[in-house]
Amino acid sequence: MRKTFNIAIIASTDRALQLATTICEALPEAAIFTTRAQESADVTQILSIAAFLDDNFHAYTSFVFIGALGICVRSIAPFIQDKKVDPAIVNLDDHGYFVQPVLSGHLGGANTLARQIARTLGAQAVITTSSDLQDIWALDTLGQQNGWKTSASVPMNTIISIFVNNKKVALLLDIKDEGTERMIQTKPGFVDIFFKKTDIKLDDYALLIAVTYRHYNESIPVLHYHPAALHVGIGCSRDIGSEELEVSVLAQLAQYGLAPQAVKSIASIDVKHDEVAIIALAEKWKVPFHTYTADQLNTQTVANPSEVVMDKLGVHSVSEASSLLASGNHAWLLEKQKIGLPSGKKHTIAVALDTSLERRAQVAIVGAGPGDAALIAVRGKELLQAADLILYAGSLVPEELTHFAKTGAVVQNSAGMTLEEQVQLMEKHYALGHLIVRLQSGDPSIYGAIQEQMTIFDEKGMDYFIVPGISSFQAAAAVLQSEFTIPEVVQSIILTRGEGNTPLPENEKLEDMARHRATMCIFLSATIAKSVQAQLLVHYPPETPVAVLYRVTWKDEKVFTGELKDLAAIIRSNKLTRTALIIVGTAIGARKNRSHLYNPTWRHIFRN
Numbered sequence: 348m349r350k351t352f353n354i355a356i357i358a359s360t361d362r363a364l365q366l367a368t369t370i371c372e373a374l375p376e377a378a379i380f381t382t383r384a385q386e387s388a389d390v391t392q393i394l395s396i397a398a399f400l401d402d403n404f405h406a407y408t409s410f411v412f413i414g415a416l417g418i419c420v421r422s423i424a425p426f427i428q429d430k431k432v433d434p435a436i437v438n439l440d441d442h443g444y445f446v447q448p449v450l451s452g453h454l455g456g457a458n459t460l461a462r463q464i465a466r467t468l469g470a471q472a473v474i475t476t477s478s479d480l481q482d483i484w485a486l487d488t489l490g491q492q493n494g495w496k497t498s499a500s501v502p503m504n505t506i507i508s509i510f511v512n513n514k515k516v517a518l519l520l521d522i523k524d525e526g527t528e529r530m531i532q533t534k535p536g537f538v539d540i541f542f543k544k545t546d547i548k549l550d551d552y553a554l555l556i557a558v559t560y561r562h563y564n565e566s567i568p569v570l571h572y573h574p575a576a577l578h579v580g581i582g583c584s585r586d587i588g589s590e591e592l593e594v595s596v597l598a599q600l601a602q603y604g605l606a607p608q609a610v611k612s613i614a615s616i617d618v619k620h621d622e623v624a625i626i627a628l629a630e631k632w633k634v635p636f637h638t639y640t641a642d643q644l645n646t647q648t649v650a651n652p653s654e655v656v657m658d659k660l661g662v663h664s665v666s667e668a669s670s671l672l673a674s675g676n677h678a679w680l681l682e683k684q685k686i687g688l689p690s691g692k693k694h695t696i697a698v699a700l701d702t703s704l705e706r707r708a709q710v711a712i713v714g715a716g717p718g719d720a721a722l723i724a725v726r727g728k729e730l731l732q733a734a735d736l737i738l739y740a741g742s743l744v745p746e747e748l749t750h751f752a753k754t755g756a757v758v759q760n761s762a763g764m765t766l767e768e769q770v771q772l773m774e775k776h777y778a779l780g781h782l783i784v785r786l787q788s789g790d791p792s793i794y795g796a797i798q799e800q801m802t803i804f805d806e807k808g809m810d811y812f813i814v815p816g817i818s819s820f821q822a823a824a825a826v827l828q829s830e831f832t833i834p835e836v837v838q839s840i841i842l843t844r845g846e847g848n849t850p851l852p853e854n855e856k857l858e859d860m861a862r863h864r865a866t867m868c869i870f871l872s873a874t875i876a877k878s879v880q881a882q883l884l885v886h887y888p889p890e891t892p893v894a895v896l897y898r899v900t901w902k903d904e905k906v907f908t909g910e911l912k913d914l915a916a917i918i919r920s921n922k923l924t925r926t927a928l929i930i931v932g933t934a935i936g937a938r939k940n941r942s943h944l945y946n947p948t949w950r951h952i953f954r955n
Contacts, residue, residue, distance in 0.1 A: 354460075355380055355407040357396060357422075359414035362441040364390065366413055366468065373467040377411070396422045409435040409460055412449075416440075419449055430454050437461050439470070447473040453488045477511040483535045486510055486556075486570060493526030495558065495572040496608040506554060506570050513537045514553035519544055521559035522574055522704040530558070532729055542706060560609035560680070560700060562601070575611035575634075576704045577680070580670030581625055582615060582656070583694035589624040591688050596628065599696050603681050610634055611701055614669035616644060616660060637673050644668040651683040666697040674699035708777040710809055712797055714790045714816015715739070718901035720747040722822065727814050735781035738769055743788035743926070745901065770803055777809055790818040793842060794870055818842075819928050820868040822899045826906060831866040831934045839865035845872035845879045861886040866932035873927040876918040880911065883931060887911050892935035896928045897921075908935070 354377035358367045367379045371389070378391065380399060385392045393399040396418070404426040412419035419438040427433055427450065435455035439446045446465045448457035458474055465472035478485045486507055490497035499506055510516060516538045520527045534540060538556075541547050544563070549555065555569045560576040563569050583592065600607050613629045615622070617638040629636035641661040645668070652663035662668065667683045681698040688694070711730045716722035723731075731737060731751035739749060741760035749758045757776070761769050773783050787795045791813055804811045820842060824831050831840050841860055844851075851857070860867065861883045872879050873895075883891075889912035897905040907917045911931060918927065 353407060354378070354409045354411060355403065356411045356413065357381070357399070358383075358390075358441075359396075359412075359418060360441045363413035366439065366441065366443050367411075370411065370464055370467060374463070397425075400426055405432075405434065407434055409437065409456065411460070411464065412436070412438045414438075414441055416447065416449075423450065435460055437464065439464060439468075443468045443470050445473050446470050448476075452476050452479075453485050478507075481511065481513075481535075483510070484530070484533070489526075490572045493524070493572070493574070495526065495574050498562075498571045498573065498606075498608060500564070500569040503570075506568055509554045509568065515539070515551060516554045516556060517541060517547045517549070517552040519547065519555060519557040519559065519563075520706065521557065521561060522576055522700075523706040524574060524704055526574075527558050528729070528733070531733060560606055560704075561604045562606040563604075571606065571608075573606050573608040574704060576609045576701050577605060578612050578614060578670045578673035578676075578699050578701060579610055580614045580666035580668070580673070580697040580699070581619075581694060582665030582669075583619070583622065583624065584692040585622070587622070587624045587688070587692040587694060588690055589627040591690060591692070592624040592694060593628050593631070595686050595688060595694065596696060599681070599684055599686065600698070603698075605680060605698060607632070612637055612673050614639065614673040616641065616662065616665045616669065618660065619665075637669070639669055639672050643672060647671045649683075650679070666695040670697045670699040675702035676700055676705070706780070707810065708780045708783070710773060710777070710783045710785060710804060710811035711814060712785045712787060712791050712795075712800070712811060713814045714795075715744045715748055715786045715788055716817045717789055717819040717822035717899050718745055718904070719822075720745055720750075722817050722900060723748060724814060724816060727816060730782070730784050730814065731786075733782055734784040735779075736773065736776040736783045737786060738773070738784070739786035740788065744786050748786060766799060766803075770800075770807075773809075774807070787816070788819075790816045793818050793820075794844070819870075819896070819899050820930070823868070823894065823896045823928055823930055826896065826899055826904070827894055827908075827930070827935055829935050829937065831868075831930075831932070833934050833937050836937065837864065837866050837932060837934050839863060841865045841867045842870070843867065844870045845875045845882075847872070847875050856882075858882040858885050864932070866930070866934045869929040869931065872929060873918050873923045873925065876929075877915040879929065880914040883911055883914075887931060891931060892933060893917075894930040894935055895921075895923060896930070897923055898926050899928060 354374060356367045356370060356377050356379045358364045358379060358381045364381060371377045380391050380393050382393055400422060416438050423436055430451055431454060433451050433455060435457035436450035437446060437457050437460050438449050446461045448461045450457060452458045458476060458479055461472045487503060518538050518540045520542055531540060549565055549567055552567060555565055555567055557563055558572045597607060610632055612635045613625060614637040615625060617640050619625060620638045626636060644662045647668040649664040649667040651667060657663050676699045679697050679699050683695050683697045685695050713727040713730055728751055732753055734756055737749055737752055737756060737758045738761045741762045752758050776783050791797050832838050843860055845857055864887060869879060891911040893909055893911045893914050895907045895917055907921060909917050
């Protein structure tokens with residue numbers, strides 16, 4: 348099958364052909380074309396650049412010219428139409444020094460392609476777009492990047508001019524998704540973030556940017572980004588007119604300030620599956636049309652039940668119930684409206700917000716990592732920066748991690764609080780719609796004691812999620828410069844603890860686990876080191892390597908190594924009691940065995 352290429356590289360010199368080959372190794376979707384005589388099967392010879400472009404200017408999404416910039420400009424001049432349809436054009440000198448977007452920098456992706464080629468060659472990308480140079484949002488492509496529809500109250504060039512000149516901008520976030528979270532993390536200094544329209548003093552700003560399901564008419568320029576967020580439930584008379592239904596639905600959305608660009612789906616009862624007007628509306632708006640059975644609709648508690656509809660269709664509600672089912676929500680932005688039309692036909696409409704985009708309170712259980720604040724996951728750091736309340740156990744989590752907190756956030760050490768007191772504090776913030784971070788040491792899944800917390804969250808109906816962290820056993824492997832799985836020696840890692848005040852399950856006794864002679868990572872057991880050593884020696888040889896790591900990656904980290912027969916003595920002589928991790932196994936410091944991954948006869952990567 349012939350491969351389809353999205354990028355055409357036009358090389359004018361021998362040096363250019365060498366660079367083109369290097370670029371193709373990084374961009375396998377690219378094809379090379381040249382006017383020079385060629386015998387290579389990977390390069391296509393063309394009679395002239397002009398003739399090639401005449402046939403192919405819109406056949407490729409991007410063109411990379413390697414040679415003089417003047418040749419590039421003169422070659423593309425006859426074909427340029429509009430930045431919305433023109434392909435991306437990039438020019439690179441044949442020494443590989445400078446890569447410059449020539450056409451369609453933002454919308455066509457030429458800026459991105461230029462940076463990618465520059466990274467591949469170690470060249471300099473020459474970017475002249477103001478937003479790129481300032482490292483601020485590119486407003487003309489931001490919506491497309493995040494899957495949002497864009498509308499503006501004034502020409503986009505006017506809005507971009509306000510923005511790149513760093514006038515004061517209010518950013519209103521009516522929804523929450525990955526795109527809005529990125530905006531929070533990357534906002535320029537001249538942008539202020541708001542979550543409620545009523546909190547904005549518009550006279551203080553030159554521009555309002557709203558990521559919203561609403562439409563705002565204001566005294567200052569407004570740039571709307573509309574995510575697919577609204578589920579419109581419709582009930583209607585049979586054979587209602589398509590045009591009058593659309594006009595009426597649009598009028599209802601406008602009356603209540605809801606944006607038709609933000610509609611994600613239309614929903615109704617299954618007997619309306621062939622209703623021409625609803626089907627036509629869904630097709631025109633390019634959204635799915637969902638239908639539900641009477642039994643499904645009757646599972647929903649609605650605000651405005653109708654006995655008339657119950658008599659006719661066997662349900663108390665069509666519009667309200669179907670919008671809830673489609674959205675996953677339990678409330679409406681617009682409760683049922685009953686509209687009579689000039690034709691005598693009637694319809695109802697209700698609108699609910701997609702629950703996944705609702706900006707609501709959440710609890711994030713975040714793995715803090717082993718100790719070093721730099722080892723927290725990027726997602727964990729972002730949540731700490733956005734949190735309204737941070738709870739952390741000071742004896743297990745470094746206080747430095749809380750320095751990521753934003754101004755005004757509440758940060759409390761939970762070490763002196765009971766679980767009930769912690770939950771009461773979280774409930775208080777949850778009721779205010781806040782983001783709450785419960786910072787756990789290491790990774791929450793390993794001795795994190797989060798089950799008790801999640802049980803309470805479930806009982807109270809509190810929304811929560813977990814962000815993993817680096818465990819201390821992983822940090823220990825890094826500190827010991829060891830791989831805990833060695834080919835043909837040890838292929839398993841056991842994470843466990845000794846039996847102290849908390850009994851072990853009958854089939855997980857330490858002595859039984861030692862039978863495997865795996866790499867064993869033993870938590871919470873420094874105070875019973877003598878017992879641990881005795882149980883391990885039943886199956887491990889006395890000279891088995893052992894390491895004890897105290898507060899691994901913390902500023903006062905200490906690492907002790909030796910042999911298993913000396914484990915208890917190591918712990919006793921160094922007065923280790925808490926926050927010490929014991930590692931046992933032949934993998935500690937091993938270097939001899941070679942993985943099949945690097946066997947010269949093994950082929951695991953294939954190129955097309």
